[in-house]
Amino acid sequence: xxxxxxxxxxxxxxxxxxxxxxxxxxxxxxxxxxxxxxxxxxxxxxxxxxxxxxxxxxxxxxxxxxxxxxxxxxxxxxxxxxxxxxxxxxxxxxxxxxxxxxxxxxxxxxxxxxxxxxxxxxxxxxxxxxxxxxxxxxxxxxxxxxxxxxxxxxxxxxxxxxxxxxxxxxxxxxxxxxxxxxxxxxxxxxxxxxxxxxxxxxxxxxxxxxxxxxxxxxxxxxxxxxxxxxxxxxxxxxxxxxxxxxxxxxxxxxxxxxxxxxxxxxxxxxxxxxxxxxxxxxxxxxxxxxxxxxxxxxxxxxxxxxxxxxxxxxxxxxxxxxxxxxxxxxxxxxxxxxxxxxxxxxxxxxxxxxxxxxxxxxxxxxxxxxxxxxxxxxxxxxxxxxxxxxxxxxxxxxxxxxxxxxxxxxxxxxxxxxxxxxxxxxxxxxxxxxxxxxxxxxxxxxxxxxxxxxxxxxxxxxxxxxxxxxxxxxxxxxxxxxxxxxxxx
Amino acid sequence: xxxxxxxxxxxxxxxxxxxxxxxxxxxxxxxxxxxxxxxxxxxxxxxxxxxxxxxxxxxxxxxxxxxxxxxxxxxxxxxxxxxxxxxxxxxxxxxxxxxxxxxxxxxxxxxxxxxxxxxxxxxxxxxxxxxxxxxxxxxxxxxxxxxxxxxxxxxxxxxxxxxxxxxxxxxxxxxxxxxxxxxxxxxxxxxxxxxxxxxxxxxxxxxxxxxxxxxxxxxxxxxxxxxxxxxxxxxxxxxxxxxxxxxxxxxxxxxxxxxxxxxxxxxxxxxxxxxxxxxxxxxxxxxxxxxxxxxxxxxxxxxxxxxxxxxxxxxxxxxxxxxxxxxxxxxxxxxxxxxxxxx
Numbered sequence: 001x002x003x004x005x006x007x008x009x010x011x012x013x014x015x016x017x018x019x020x021x022x023x024x025x026x027x028x029x030x031x032x033x034x035x036x037x038x039x040x041x042x043x044x045x046x047x048x049x050x051x052x053x054x055x056x057x058x059x060x061x062x063x064x065x066x067x068x069x070x071x072x073x074x075x076x077x078x079x080x081x082x083x084x085x086x087x088x089x090x091x092x093x094x095x096x097x098x099x100x101x102x103x104x105x106x107x108x109x110x111x112x113x114x115x116x117x118x119x120x121x122x123x124x125x126x127x128x129x130x131x132x133x134x135x136x137x138x139x140x141x142x143x144x145x146x147x148x149x150x151x152x153x154x155x156x157x158x159x160x161x162x163x164x165x166x167x168x169x170x171x172x173x174x175x176x177x178x179x180x181x182x183x184x185x186x187x188x189x190x191x192x193x194x195x196x197x198x199x200x201x202x203x204x205x206x207x208x209x210x211x212x213x214x215x216x217x218x219x220x221x222x223x224x225x226x227x228x229x230x231x232x233x234x235x236x237x238x239x240x241x242x243x244x245x246x247x248x249x250x251x252x253x254x255x256x257x258x259x260x261x262x263x264x265x266x267x268x269x270x271x272x273x274x275x276x277x278x279x280x281x282x283x284x285x286x287x288x289x290x291x292x293x294x295x296x297x298x299x300x301x302x303x304x305x306x307x308x309x310x311x312x313x314x315x316x317x318x319x320x321x322x323x324x325x326x327x328x329x330x331x332x333x334x335x336x337x338x339x340x341x342x343x344x345x346x347x348x349x350x351x352x353x354x355x356x357x358x359x360x361x362x363x364x365x366x367x368x369x370x371x372x373x374x375x376x377x378x379x380x381x382x383x384x385x386x387x388x389x390x391x392x393x394x395x396x397x398x399x400x401x402x403x404x405x406x407x408x409x410x411x412x413x414x415x416x417x418x419x420x421x422x423x424x425x426x427x428x429x430x431x432x433x434x435x436x437x438x439x440x441x442x443x444x445x446x447x448x449x450x451x452x453x454x455x456x457x458x459x460x461x462x463x464x465x466x467x468x469x470x471x472x473x474x475x476x477x478x479x480x481x482x483x484x485x486x487x488x489x
Numbered sequence: 490x491x492x493x494x495x496x497x498x499x500x501x502x503x504x505x506x507x508x509x510x511x512x513x514x515x516x517x518x519x520x521x522x523x524x525x526x527x528x529x530x531x532x533x534x535x536x537x538x539x540x541x542x543x544x545x546x547x548x549x550x551x552x553x554x555x556x557x558x559x560x561x562x563x564x565x566x567x568x569x570x571x572x573x574x575x576x577x578x579x580x581x582x583x584x585x586x587x588x589x590x591x592x593x594x595x596x597x598x599x600x601x602x603x604x605x606x607x608x609x610x611x612x613x614x615x616x617x618x619x620x621x622x623x624x625x626x627x628x629x630x631x632x633x634x635x636x637x638x639x640x641x642x643x644x645x646x647x648x649x650x651x652x653x654x655x656x657x658x659x660x661x662x663x664x665x666x667x668x669x670x671x672x673x674x675x676x677x678x679x680x681x682x683x684x685x686x687x688x689x690x691x692x693x694x695x696x697x698x699x700x701x702x703x704x705x706x707x708x709x710x711x712x713x714x715x716x717x718x719x720x721x722x723x724x725x726x727x728x729x730x731x732x733x734x735x736x737x738x739x740x741x742x743x744x745x746x747x748x749x750x751x752x753x754x755x756x757x758x759x760x761x762x763x764x765x766x767x768x769x770x771x772x773x774x775x776x777x778x779x780x781x782x783x784x785x786x787x788x789x790x791x792x793x794x795x796x797x798x799x800x801x802x803x804x805x806x807x808x809x810x811x812x813x814x815x816x817x818x819x820x821x822x823x824x825x826x827x828x829x830x831x832x
Contacts, residue, residue: 071510388749403764407733416755416772421746424775431761431768 014460017416018482020250020280021112023220025105027139030087032223036060041086046196062183069186072350073379073411074319076254076292078166080467086194088139088221104180106143109218110136133158135215137228140196146156147211156240161229164200171202175233177326179262179300187258187294187321191227195260198228202219203238203269211335212469214243219279219291225256229392232262234269236303241272243247243472245323247316250282252289254318259295267303267330272311274468276476279316281483284374287346290318297324310337311467313476314349314458315483318324321379325354326360328390335364337383338464340476342483343408352413359391366397369461372408373484379410384425385417393423401431402460404453406482454481462469492517492638493581493610500576508525514722514754515664515693521636525608528552528578535572539823541596543815544568553580553609566813569598571611573635575768579608590618590646596625600639602632602660609637619646625653626816628823631660633690640666647674650723654681654811656820658827659690659719660772666695673702673733682711684718685827693722700733709740712798714828715751725770726758733763740770743802745777747796761830797828804828815821 037062043053044314068079090103133147135158142160150222151158164172182192199215219226223303234240247256257279261272282290293316299308310324326335337353355364370378378401386393400412412429433454442452458465465473495503495517505511532552538547546562546567549557552575553766559567571582600611609631614681617623631637645651655665669678683811684692698707723742737757744753756768777799785795804824811817 164749242506365755368700391749393609401759401761403761403766406764408764409762411761412757412759412770413758414755415750416774418744418746418754418774419752420749421751421776422749425773426775427755427757427772429757429759430757431772433764433766 015279019247019278022249023105023109025090025103027090027221027250028087029085029221029224032085033082034086034194038086042194042196045087048164052165055384056156056193056334059182062470063186063189063193066183066186066189072321073377074321074348075351075419076207076319079256080290080351082392083223085221085224086227087196088224089141090138090143093315102412106138108222108416110216112453112459112470128379133211133213135160135199137197137215137217139169139219139221139226141223142197142199152211154207155204156198156207158213159200160199161195161198161231161313167201168200172200172231174321175231177262177263179264179298180296183297188260188296191229191258191260191296195227195229198230198259200230200242201232201242203234203240205238209238209240212241212243214245217244217246219248219255219257222251223253223255225258228259230259230261231422232271233264234271236266237268239270241469242274243469244273244275245278247278248291250280250289253290256294256488257294261295261297263299263308265301265303265306265308265333268305269303270307272298272309274472275312275448275480276472277312277314277316277320277376278479281316281347282318282347284345287318290347291316293317293320296321297322298327299307299325300327301330301335305332306330309338309434310444311338311464311469311470312340313319313479314339314341314351315348315479318347318350322351325356326364327356327358328364329358331359332361333359334362337366337368338467339368340461340464340480341369341378342370342371342480343378344374344483347376349377350379350381354383355385355395355397357386357393359390362390363393363394364395366395366399367463368399370399370401370403370410371404371460371484372410373404375407377409380415381404381413383417385426386423386425388420391420391422395425397427399429400460402457403431403433406436450485453484457484491610491640492608494606496524496579496581496610501664511695511724515662515691518661519569520662521530525577525579526573528573528580528607530554531574534696534717538568538570538599538601539630540568540599540816540819543819547757550582550584552578553582565593566595566597569596570601571599571609572603572605573607573609574599574615575607576604577606579657581610583612585614586616588617588621588623591620592661593620593622595816595817596623596779598625600627600629600631600637600683602630602635605632606634607632609635611639613641615641615643617643617645617649620648621646622650623652623653624813625651625666626811626813627653627655627818628820629655629663629665631658633688635660635663637663638666639664641668643667643669645670645672645678647672647676650677652679652762652805652812652818654683655682655694655696656823657692659684659686659692661692662666662695664695666696671698671700671705671707673700673737674735675704678707679810680707680709680722681769681810683804683807683824684713684721685804685824686714686721687716689717690719691722695722695724697726697728698738699728699730699738700738701730702733704735705733706735707738710810711742712804712806713744713753714747714804715744715753716747718748719753720748720754721759723755725756725759727768728760728767729763729768731762734765736763736766736768738768742772744774747776747777774823801825801828
């Protein structure tokens, strides 16, 4: 019963959206709107070399020719791309050299969010407690990256993207845009033109990254969009586990978050990428406000026997449009996708994955759990394809949807394209509602209806939660419980 | 836009193409470059159809023109034949069937290619009255160079039963689409399909079942075998509209790929807007089990025969669901013949 008790306590302790506060700090903005000048402004602000500016401008010109995709099962008013700030950063004199120079207001934000930015604070914890390095991105800039020295000692580069462009241009030039090409899709192209910051990770051959790496994204400024870019390169035989978290204040306007994440894996490399996405979902009653989360994430398993694992818990955002994908190029490479998408209120989520089998004996596994409540819509959309050369490819897909209430919707739209006679593809999907019998049983044992729902839902998503690193699993479990609060009865 | 209307207006840009989501795997626009001539009327005898002898009466279309209509008292087993008899020519046919309440109809439909490279578009409207039972068996035997689109729109009344099995060997480009308006209300639907494809044939089986009311049942099973450079397409969509509670919908699609140049594309969709439902789909695509082939060979059965035997058993599951005895036997023999096995 310990787990039950914990669930009850968490549910009781939680407000509707606890990260919805705003912080008043001095910020500087680029002028509103989007033009070549803004792209130049961002590039100049970050002191970028000419090649980077050219790359951005090329992306911007391509973006002008692209059309916004409309195939997803999401419905939102047309976005006015000229009515947003593309760059918002806390004012600082020069870049802060240490934590002491960071605006205490910002540090307070992260403290409130429970993100340890002080290395000592982490160290002072219980002995043997897991440590993780954090790159904290606040609106358009990275404010601090922890444990850099310790990571550098084993050769791991962990820094913000702007720093990487300055310090490691050869790596950035080689890999940036090699997984998600500039004009891959409308939002990725926009990101390529205006991306402001994000994390850069390079793990050298044979190195197992000694601690979890993580990035925490926070949108704070009003009317601004966040466009971050993350690039992780795992060289031969390297391993790393990367966590990503995000929150935003509660506002009545919609804000755009269009990120691009690129993972490159060489021979025998492994990356475990976990996301707990908790952007502000908008007002649950009216559906006003909330983040538009239009994200392109892709892993390129270039090396033989490389392995990538995406785990995501999507509870926030007014609209989620996100398909973390795996290009399984290397022989014997494998990709995994574990997802929980919880929608409540007026949220809309269209999410899933693509497993593209190009190499022989490649394997992939998809476990997607969607939970819809309130007036929300949740769609699983996925593609599994095998090239004629991908002999011996194997895929297993399981998509389950759970519906809570009469006014929500759950859709499953899988695409399977098999092009050779030596692969096996299995796909199964179910859609059900919370079982009355199970709810009754729990309530009979003294749980309130809400607690019973939280318990059953946690059981439903257990397969995925187990894939998350420990500290995330706890947070994710709580998130699933809060997101569903008030959805029954 | 349909093949029929594009052929009629001569505007080939109206043809569905890969850019249309529902036609992404069955491109017509890229294939039909010139407007084909209209099929001429054909007189003279037409050889017997595949269901000859089973039906009391038949409705016969040759090159899109109706040659023979069933008598009013034709009984409850009727053959519906669409014969294409002119090479390189195009025709379209439309036919409506109304099934009176509490009656039974076995519709034995055949699409018979008696020439090469024709263009055929058939549209059927089937209205099934309250408590009525319909079993529709569709045998599509097209020429390898033909382009054929068959679309059926089925409206069910409460308590109606509609069972369907489509068997095809594909064509240059072929699509059999069935759209069902399912009222729930204890109406039952069975939608099955079999495709056996070789060489460069293409077959697309598309179904859309829209559940509009409470207490509806849908059960779908499609199986296919593709060899050489053939391409099988299955698109199944089950929509459960708001309020259509207690819907029980199950969809299965299973395919065997026998060659490294063959392709199977599948999109089993569930769009659910009601919470008290049980909906599921399963989809598997793979090769024949090597162990089973090994076992058969060990017992002295040559590999070719072992493969045909296993394939026949694989497809047999669908054929066995046909209720009408005569039609089931003909379907089983048809499958066996296509796999090179005598019954």
